[in-house]
Amino acid sequence: MADNTYDAIVVGSGISGGWAAKELTQKGLKVLLLERGEDVKHRVDYPSTNKDPWEFPHRGGRTQQMIKDYPVLKRDYPLNEMNLAWWASDKDCPYTEVKRFDWYRGYHVGGRSLMWGRQSYRWSDFDFEANAKDGIAIDWPIRYKDIEPWYGYAESFAGISGSKDGLSQLPDGNFLPAMEMNCVEKDVSARIKEKMGRSMIIGRTANITQPKPEQDRVNCQYRNKCWLGCPFGAYFSTQSATLPVAMKTGNLTLRPWSIVKEIIYDKDTKKAKGVRILDAQNNQTYDYFSKIVFVNASTLNSAWVLMNSATDVWPDGLGSSSGELGHNLMDHHFRVGASGRVDGYDDKYYYGKRPNGIYVVRYRNLFDDKRDYLRGFGYQGSASREGWAREIAELTIGGEYKDALCEPGAWTMGMTAFGEMLPYHENKISLDKTRKDKWGLPVLAIDCEIKDNERKMRVDMMNDAKEMLETAGVKDVRTYDNDYAPGMGIHEMGTARMGRDPKTSVLNEWNQVWDAKNVFVTDGSCMTSAACVNPSLTYMALTARAADYAVKELKKGNI
Numbered sequence: 001m002a003d004n005t006y007d008a009i010v011v012g013s014g015i016s017g018g019w020a021a022k023e024l025t026q027k028g029l030k031v032l033l034l035e036r037g038e039d040v041k042h043r044v045d046y047p048s049t050n051k052d053p054w055e056f057p058h059r060g061g062r063t064q065q066m067i068k069d070y071p072v073l074k075r076d077y078p079l080n081e082m083n084l085a086w087w088a089s090d091k092d093c094p095y096t097e098v099k100r101f102d103w104y105r106g107y108h109v110g111g112r113s114l115m116w117g118r119q120s121y122r123w124s125d126f127d128f129e130a131n132a133k134d135g136i137a138i139d140w141p142i143r144y145k146d147i148e149p150w151y152g153y154a155e156s157f158a159g160i161s162g163s164k165d166g167l168s169q170l171p172d173g174n175f176l177p178a179m180e181m182n183c184v185e186k187d188v189s190a191r192i193k194e195k196m197g198r199s200m201i202i203g204r205t206a207n208i209t210q211p212k213p214e215q216d217r218v219n220c221q222y223r224n225k226c227w228l229g230c231p232f233g234a235y236f237s238t239q240s241a242t243l244p245v246a247m248k249t250g251n252l253t254l255r256p257w258s259i260v261k262e263i264i265y266d267k268d269t270k271k272a273k274g275v276r277i278l279d280a281q282n283n284q285t286y287d288y289f290s291k292i293v294f295v296n297a298s299t300l301n302s303a304w305v306l307m308n309s310a311t312d313v314w315p316d317g318l319g320s321s322s323g324e325l326g327h328n329l330m331d332h333h334f335r336v337g338a339s340g341r342v343d344g345y346d347d348k349y350y351y352g353k354r355p356n357g358i359y360v361v362r363y364r365n366l367f368d369d370k371r372d373y374l375r376g377f378g379y380q381g382s383a384s385r386e387g388w389a390r391e392i393a394e395l396t397i398g399g400e401y402k403d404a405l406c407e408p409g410a411w412t413m414g415m416t417a418f419g420e421m422l423p424y425h426e427n428k429i430s431l432d433k434t435r436k437d438k439w440g441l442p443v444l445a446i447d448c449e450i451k452d453n454e455r456k457m458r459v460d461m462m463n464d465a466k467e468m469l470e471t472a473g474v475k476d477v478r479t480y481d482n483d484y485a486p487g488m489g490i491h492e493m494g495t496a497r498m499g500r501d502p503k504t505s506v507l508n509e510w511n512q513v514w515d516a517k518n519v520f521v522t523d524g525s526c527m528t529s530a531a532c533v534n535p536s537l538t539y540m541a542l543t544a545r546a547a548d549y550a551v552k553e554l555k556k557g558n559i
Contacts (some may be wrong), residue, residue, distance in 0.1 A: 006032040009275055009290040011260045014111025016523040017296035018238030018537040023547035025251035034258040042239035046229030048082045056081050076488060078104050083228055092438040098447035102487035103142050109256055110238040115227045118162045118206040118235050121533035122151050122171045123358035132531050134374050137423040141500045141509035150541035152513045158236040161210055161248035162204030170361045172356045176201050176209045177381055182350040182409050184342050184383035185358050191472040199361040206236035207355055215241055222352030257281045263293055263318055265310035271518045278439055292518045292550050296511030300429060303495035304444055319506045326430055328423040328497050329448045332532040336458050338465035339414030340477035357382035362532055373456040377532050381415030413474050417461035420532040421496055422453055448486040453470045491528035491535055511546040518559040
């Protein structure tokens, strides 16, 4: 096999790209894994993982220079000095906001698998059937039964801890023992269940609660420093889980600093021949060839690669024959909820810094409930005791004051809702060829907004939180609806949706591009709707399923 020829090429090394590399190499294929940014080696390249806040020059915060240099990143928590190098540069990698869209990216090996929130939930048929039942967009080409075994496969390997709750709208999985709710959360959960019939459970998270020695992963240490890289491998990431397995096969070649410019399309065979990359360090162009290509560069970048490919055949790019490429962009809208004070537990505390919280399972627009909007939402949150910052505005001084702040403060309980955004055709991205990035490549223009359906939902998202907390005995409950813009959820989905018809979708039921059957897209861009639960577990399952199908079809000579 020539140095530039492989059985498969995987574009992107994040959650889904790492899974694709693992699955394809384990099935015997020689795989080239391309990542546009630097290599980040497990344990070796986690410079902040063992640092305490006072060991950072600015206590982990941000400086005025950082605010100036990162006009988008400054809009939310990603702008901080603890792991700034893992977030893409606003200056080097700009984009055009037709409407405000907060795009937070990670350009390095592992991508956002190093920084993700790790909440991992299965979809149910309520989600896969929703578009068809509501007459929205197009129907999913699969149902829960099609992906159910792949959910189990992904959970068992990744290591998802959680409780089995017997809920039809949130199917149980192959879980490691669940983390424990603290005393306040347990009581609030019981009261909400008893008085309102709603389910508040511990979060299902990709933090292992038992060791996985076969993966060299130690169970979670309750440090809550996951987003700085975990030297224990306690949470699922490309570095801790999929990449080591792929490397051990001897079938993987990893090439960082490789920006995929386009997929090379063969008009005669109507298939992809490989990819063309731009080396991010020397600005040289190289071609690599393969029998199949998996595009896993993350939702918006995967669509960018497709839109920048085969433009001599389709002006809007490979996969654009349906007119849907770049359209139907979604996120989860959030930053709305309630919080309050909890009395009566001053003699109670909790263990460690649990990197997880509670989850209130969706209950709206299910069963006999019908609202003036479509779809629903769930809540994430926790109960905790206030720390020293509770008194930061006080003017008191002296030893007694300092001693008081060394004691835990009052218990508080809060919950934030995450709601489903509908797949609107007009929420879209396109190539802005009038503007270039650091490497002279056209940037994305993003035109996305929430609409009346989401705004109506947000009223319930706020008021329901208040009602639940007050019903559970929480005092002085205050609601909030903070500023939200699409992208802030960091759950970008859509732009290359799956479907049953090549006239209305980019991908088929196996995540194949209709226009090139040896190209597969299994990251967030493939999603036909968004549900209201965190999507990454579904990406894992879809990727494993598509890789299994791709190899079988390759062996049959069908692709």
